[in-house]
Amino acid sequence: MKRLEQEPTMVEEPKKTKYDRQLRIWGELGQTSLETASICLLNCGPTGSEALKNLVLGGIGSITIVDGSKVQIGDLGNNFMVDAKSVGQSKAKCVCGFLQELNDAVKANFIEENPDTLILKDPSFFSQFTLVVATQLVEDSMVKLDRICREANVMLVFARSYGLTGFVRISVKEHTAIESKPDHFLDDLRLNNPWPELKRFVETIDLNVAEPAAHKHIPYIVILVKVAEEWAQTHNSNLPSTREEKNEFKALVKSKMLSPDEDNYREATEAAFKVFAPRGISQDTQDIINDSCAEVGPNSSDFWLMVAALKEFISNEGGGEVPLEGSIPDMTSSTEHYINLQNIYYSKAEADFLSMEQRVKDILVKVGQDPSSISKPTIKSFCKNARKLKVCRYRMIEDEFRTPSVAALHKCLADEEYRSAIGFYILLRAVDRFAATYQKFPGQLDDGLMDHDVAQLKTIALSLLREMGCDGYMVEEELSNEMCRFGAAELHVVAAFIGGITSQEVIKLITKQFVPMSGTYIFNGIDHKSQSLTL
Amino acid sequence: MADLDVPQSKSRDLDKLLLRHGNLVDPGFFPGPQLRDDIREFVKILVVGAGGLGCELLKDLALSGFRNLDVIDMDRIEVTNLNRQFLFRLEDVGKPKAEVAAKRVMERVSGVEIVPHFSRIEDKEVEFYNDFNIIALGLDSIEARKYINGIACGFLEYNDDDTPVRDTIKPMVDGGTEGFKGHARVIMPGVTPCFECTIWLFPPQVKFPLCTLAETPRNAAHCIEYAHLIKWDEVHKGKSFDPDVPEHMKWVYDEAIRRAELFGIPGVTYSLTQGVVKNIIPAIASTNAIISAACALETLKIVSACSKTLTNYLTYNGGEGLYTKVTDFPRLDDCLVCGPGILIELDTSITLSKFIEMLEDHPKLLLSKASVTYGESNLYMQAPPVLEEMLRENLSKPLYDLMGRVQKDTIHVSGTSLKDKEKQSIQTKLRVVFKGADVVTDMDTAIGA
Numbered sequence: 001m002k003r004l005e006q007e008p009t010m011v012e013e014p015k016k017t018k019y020d021r022q023l024r025i026w027g028e029l030g031q032t033s034l035e036t037a038s039i040c041l042l043n044c045g046p047t048g049s050e051a052l053k054n055l056v057l058g059g060i061g062s063i064t065i066v067d068g069s070k071v072q073i074g075d076l077g078n079n080f081m082v083d084a085k086s087v088g089q090s091k092a093k094c095v096c097g098f099l100q101e102l103n104d105a106v107k108a109n110f111i112e113e114n115p116d117t118l119i120l121k122d123p124s125f126f127s128q129f130t131l132v133v134a135t136q137l138v139e140d141s142m143v144k145l146d147r148i149c150r151e152a153n154v155m156l157v158f159a160r161s162y163g164l165t166g167f168v169r170i171s172v173k174e175h176t177a178i179e180s181k182p183d184h185f186l187d188d189l190r191l192n193n194p195w196p197e198l199k200r201f202v203e204t205i206d207l208n209v210a211e212p213a214a215h216k217h218i219p220y221i222v223i224l225v226k227v228a229e230e231w232a233q234t235h236n237s238n239l240p241s242t243r244e245e246k247n248e249f250k251a252l253v254k255s256k257m258l259s260p261d262e263d264n265y266r267e268a269t270e271a272a273f274k275v276f277a278p279r280g281i282s283q284d285t286q287d288i289i290n291d292s293c294a295e296v297g298p299n300s301s302d303f304w305l306m307v308a309a310l311k312e313f314i315s316n317e318g319g320g321e322v323p324l325e326g327s328i329p330d331m332t333s334s335t336e337h338y339i340n341l342q343n344i345y346y347s348k349a350e351a352d353f354l355s356m357e358q359r360v361k362d363i364l365v366k367v368g369q370d371p372s373s374i375s376k377p378t379i380k381s382f383c384k385n386a387r388k389l390k391v392c393r394y395r396m397i398e399d400e401f402r403t404p405s406v407a408a409l410h411k412c413l414a415d416e417e418y419r420s421a422i423g424f425y426i427l428l429r430a431v432d433r434f435a436a437t438y439q440k441f442p443g444q445l446d447d448g449l450m451d452h453d454v455a456q457l458k459t460i461a462l463s464l465l466r467e468m469g470c471d472g473y474m475v476e477e478e479l480s481n482e483m484c485r486f487g488a489a490e491l492h493v494v495a496a497f498i499g500g501i502t503s504q505e506v507i508k509l510i511t512k513q514f515v516p517m518s519g520t521y522i523f524n525g526i527d528h529k530s531q532s533l534t535l
Numbered sequence: 536m537a538d539l540d541v542p543q544s545k546s547r548d549l550d551k552l553l554l555r556h557g558n559l560v561d562p563g564f565f566p567g568p569q570l571r572d573d574i575r576e577f578v579k580i581l582v583v584g585a586g587g588l589g590c591e592l593l594k595d596l597a598l599s600g601f602r603n604l605d606v607i608d609m610d611r612i613e614v615t616n617l618n619r620q621f622l623f624r625l626e627d628v629g630k631p632k633a634e635v636a637a638k639r640v641m642e643r644v645s646g647v648e649i650v651p652h653f654s655r656i657e658d659k660e661v662e663f664y665n666d667f668n669i670i671a672l673g674l675d676s677i678e679a680r681k682y683i684n685g686i687a688c689g690f691l692e693y694n695d696d697d698t699p700v701r702d703t704i705k706p707m708v709d710g711g712t713e714g715f716k717g718h719a720r721v722i723m724p725g726v727t728p729c730f731e732c733t734i735w736l737f738p739p740q741v742k743f744p745l746c747t748l749a750e751t752p753r754n755a756a757h758c759i760e761y762a763h764l765i766k767w768d769e770v771h772k773g774k775s776f777d778p779d780v781p782e783h784m785k786w787v788y789d790e791a792i793r794r795a796e797l798f799g800i801p802g803v804t805y806s807l808t809q810g811v812v813k814n815i816i817p818a819i820a821s822t823n824a825i826i827s828a829a830c831a832l833e834t835l836k837i838v839s840a841c842s843k844t845l846t847n848y849l850t851y852n853g854g855e856g857l858y859t860k861v862t863d864f865p866r867l868d869d870c871l872v873c874g875p876g877i878l879i880e881l882d883t884s885i886t887l888s889k890f891i892e893m894l895e896d897h898p899k900l901l902l903s904k905a906s907v908t909y910g911e912s913n914l915y916m917q918a919p920p921v922l923e924e925m926l927r928e929n930l931s932k933p934l935y936d937l938m939g940r941v942q943k944d945t946i947h948v949s950g951t952s953l954k955d956k957e958k959q960s961i962q963t964k965l966r967v968v969f970k971g972a973d974v975v976t977d978m979d980t981a982i983g984a
Binding site: 017018019020021022024025046050053054057058059072073074076077078079080083084101102163164180181182183217330331332333334335338339443477478479481482485486487489490491492493494496497499500501503504505507514515516517518521525526527528529530532 | 543544545546547548549551552555556557558559591594595598599614615617618619621624642643644645714715719747751752753754798799800806810815816817818819820821822823824825827828829831832835842843845846849852853854855856857859861
């Protein structure tokens with residue numbers, strides 16, 4: 001049985017070639033979702049500009065820059081997108097012009113307006129966007145914008161650069177990813193639970209074949225299924241569970257080796273652990289199918305509708321397992337055995353998919369939706385990735401501020417590895433409170449008031465800690481002093497780093513591939529011991 | 536926010552870091568306008584590579600107070616660069632990367648001088664690299680990193696107590712990216728591990744067993760590599776395969792399809808063929824921006840001491856959530872590249888010829904066809920023939936005499952090493968100590984060579 005995929009044409013379109021290196025990561029579908037997305041950027045200092053630059057280079061659909069400031073001489077020292085000619089002009093206009101040159105396929109607009117004002121005066125402005133990148137906002141504006149975007153179901157990413165520190169924080173009610181593409185994930189071979197067709201195929205192969213070449217080209221899947229069966233016969237139909245049993249099993253596999261150069265048997269011994277693995281679904285999968293969103297209704301998203309189908313599948317024809325992923329890793333084998341195995345795995349995956357497809361259709365009808373509204377390719381991808389689904393949820397900023405997890409806070413404050421990160425987290429909030437009172441950030445001006453600023457900042461930090469239920473803790477002296485030294489400086493390298501992280505998260509959110517960060521990422525440019533804090 | 540009636544300075548933000556005292560700073564931090572101005576006027580940074588990392592590095596360094604930059608890159612701009620190498624436009628395709636990159640940054644950041652070098656790193660004199668305070672690497676190959684590492688560590692000298700001589704330490708900042716992953720590291724030769732000290736960090740390249748390619752292919756990559764590595768030579772005797780020639784690539788693709796059809800293997804596409812043959816690494820703007828920024832930040836910190844430095848290796852992964860980790864890798868005291876050199880004890884009677892023989896059998900070296908230099912002088916060179924002939928008479932002389940009868944000193948040897956089962960040409964230092972030699976304390980009483 002041959003399943004050959006041929007390329008219809010080899011003509012290299014310029015657009016496709018330009019994006020070649022990134023298409024190899026997120027594919028055509030990912031690229032399309034980027035090209036149809038509209039992004040709003042608030043404040044185009046270096047942090048926002050650098051974040052947007054990376055998105056524009058990648059072919060984002062459209063950008064709208066909101067910034068009311070004029071280019072100052074100081075901006076020439078930290079922002080690549082303004083130059084000497086732009087001093088005195090609208091910063092939004094200049095940055096927009098530069099970005100447009102970077103990629104003429106992107107629709108670039110700007111609005112000369114202070115984002116804080118816009119947030120107050122015209123909240124409905126944000127509903128038109130796929131995602132808002134909000135940079136260098138103070139707490140008060142962050143909270144307001146967060147409410148607006150949650151209400152309008154617009155994705156939101158906050159980013160801030162402050163001296164040698166800064167943060168990135170996603171704020172989205174729920175983000176689901178089917179193609180989470182983890183780096184390392186166990187293959188789905190079902191060596192611990194072979195289905196009838198696989199067993200039948202394995203039966204047709206004799207491990208004790210005389211011819212040496214044939215003996216060493218039997219794929220390890222066959223070897224392990226056979227040895228597992230042999231073991232089960234003499235162990236009451238059980239699989240190896242204790243340490244001794246596992247070692248015995250491996251020895252049994254090894255005993256069938258005829259000579260030390262038989263790579264297939266070496267691979268079988270190394271892969272023996274796949275036989276010992278517990279059957280059924282992982283805790284992660286369990287959590288997802290037990291999530292309250294899996295109780296679907298007419299407003300359920302495609303993701304949850306498919307999860308509902310998955311839940312049914314697992315308890316019925318799945319026999320406690322998810323749909324088979326369908327691919328097998330490369331292994332020492334004759335071409336013929338390998339291709340036959342591939343076909344067997346492919347067929348079962350295909351059969352599982354057809355069951356799932358039917359269940360999805362039935363559920364769609366049940367909730368009053370068009371049964372064809374979820375496409376075949378989508379369901380197929382869901383089945384292939386059933387073990388790797390990801391659900392991310394983010395607290396609203398004001399909730400995190402009002403009721404941070406005290407347990408998590410105490411843990412961080414007591415942990416050497418987290419202390420600087422939590423220190424900066426608190427200081428980043430403290431400086432905004434300082435600014436609200438004193439109309440400047442601590443240490444921002446060379447006004448001879450550094451000592452006063454330091455003292456006030458420390459007081460504010462202490463009161464914040466108290467509010468957060470962390471009486472008795474302090475932010476390290478040195479950190480508070482450094483924070484005042486930073487004086488709200490927006491250094492290009494820090495902005496480029498933070499902007500880079502921001503753009504990467506935006507891409508993951510829009511393509512719905514890979515896994516977005518969780519919590520608040522606190523950047524520590526002093527020793528690079530940055531941390532993500534989920535409060 | 537606040538009203539500022541003071542005249543604006545371009546370095547408004549950097550000044551906060553360079554002009555103000557700090558707490559978590561390196562020893563040797565002297566904040567003030569002098570520091571800022573000295574960086575501008577005197578510090579020279581070399582950026583190696585003008586690609587994904589290089590473009591970002593040039594921008595980052597230009598906007599971090601550096602005015603004297605050089606950039607070296609032997610490549611020309613290609614269309615596939617444009618999704619991340621933001622200094623290049625479609626109309627620049629075909630032009631040298633180093634030249635266009637330098638020009639673009641100078642256009643936007645006034646005051647910065649960038650000297651482009653459109654050449655291979657091997658074509659520069661070793662002394663060229665000594666001109667710079669710091670070398671920032673934006674490379675995409677292990678070989679290139681090894682090369683620069685060898686050069687930078689070659690400048691390193693050691694005191695008698697095996698501590699590095701501070702003025703000879705040539706810091707390097709090295710970045711690398713692949714998809715959503717990357718790393719940034721600080722290399723202070725003699726202090727932190729050099730590239731060679733941590734060579735084990737780099738996984739060996741995927742090589743398919745020959746019998747798989749020849750007899751039992753199972754997937755598309757096998758078919759492609761068969762066409763590329765086996766069939767090409769069979770059919771095109773003598774003509775070497777060039778992945779940049781479209782006809783060559785198409786030939787491999789067609790052959791791969793034929794083989795795949797023969798074995799019933801799916802999945803051969805033109806894109807995959809290119810990927811496998813050229814070993815294409817997927818690349819995006821964001822990861823390059825992140826890693827370069829980290830490298831540039833460290834460069835600024837090393838030069839100015841305005842904050843503590845990364846100690847010493849940052850691992851980054853942005854695909855599964857966000858993961859950064861700092862590891863303090865240790866140096867290898869006996870590193871062949873950044874160490875004081877392997878200690879070799881010799882009798883004063885050993886001839887240069889015998890010494891060269893010994894190098895072949897030395898377990899840590901396995902160096903054959905060695906050439907030997909001592910300080911400025913060549914003691915023996917295997918090539919070119921003219922030089923070899925001139926120096927041949929040294930072979931029968933005692934090494935002790937050739938080295939001016941010093942009790943111990945450093946010499947350099949180069950040749951072909953069979954270590955790690957692969958032949959490679961290496962250059963390394965050796966510390967030679969002569970047993971039974973009179974310890975000479977006064978130059979006047981030294982028995983002249």
